[in-house]
Amino acid sequence: MKKHLIIIGFMGTGKSTIGKMISQSLRLEYLDTDEIIQRDRNCSIPEIFEKYGELTFRNLETGVMEQTVQNTHPSIITTGGGIVLRSENRVAMSKYGWVFALHAHPKEIIRRLQEDTSRPLLQGGSLEERVLHLYEERKRLYQFADYHIDTDNQTEQQVANQIKDIWFNLIKSGDAK
Template sequence: MSEEITVERETLRDQARAALGNRNLIFVGLMGAGKSVIGRLVAQTLGVSFIDTDAEIESVSRMTITELFSQYGESEFRALETRVIERLLKQGPRVVSTGGGAFINDATREQIKLGGLSIWLKADLDTLWDRVNRRDHRPLLKTENPKQTLENLMIQRYPIYELADLTVISGNVRKDVMVNEVLQAVAGLANESEAQ
């Protein structure tokens, strides 16, 4: 990486970190959008901790997400998810990756709104399908036609994800490009504030 690019990235990082302040940066979006992968890289770049709410739920419940869905159903899972997210967002700043359905739940969405800055990683159907089709651990896709199920989830959820504070397109680009786009979106908030 050239010295010029490094300085530019450090400046962008510093601007994003200043715009974030003590707030959490909370990634929302459908499964396969890259919330965990990009979230972890953004956290490293910003020098803050990263937490994945699904991993935290599995840790506190000592069950996988699939087992929780199977044994207790989606409504019980969502209630647990809301409690875990509420607890995690009490401290900041940190980068938090949420499960695909978290932001859809009214109570959880309110916790996210109170707990920081939400950023929707928005991807098209083909990109999402290419990413989620590689592994068989998505309880909501255990259907006869999982790609159609994914499309139905997009139709239902995208209007709600649009309520996020920021939106970044998650496409088939290098991860460092995605990280820069997230940092630019966050840093842009500071520039908007200064312009007003």
């Protein structure tokens, strides 16, 4: 049975910020897979990439996803942008949650990430080239989501309200329990 509200999307689409807003508004537990990994490893994501590599990070990410979806109470779960790279993560999210994919145009993502130096996959080469390459590589992997929301030209509050409206309709119809 689906019980969680899971927010996925490419980096820079607002997942964490919007997830926190919804969590506070609905008074539901907020879980961010990247934050959990950093807390459990006592290490930043860039440090994990540097010391152990992307494969280790992806393994940690899958383990955290498996744990978070097993919560017995509904939670707001946000993920890193690359969690969709593994099919087992997409299956778990679909099985245990209503998945909301946040989208933004690559130009908007580049604008939002212009000053962000904390993302290991954006290192090396130009920001525009890295974003465009990763965006093209991943965009089809977000298609499994139950709902797709364009964050371009919307405030974070507008996006959060849109997700909450859908969630309330799911609850009202008996689909989200």
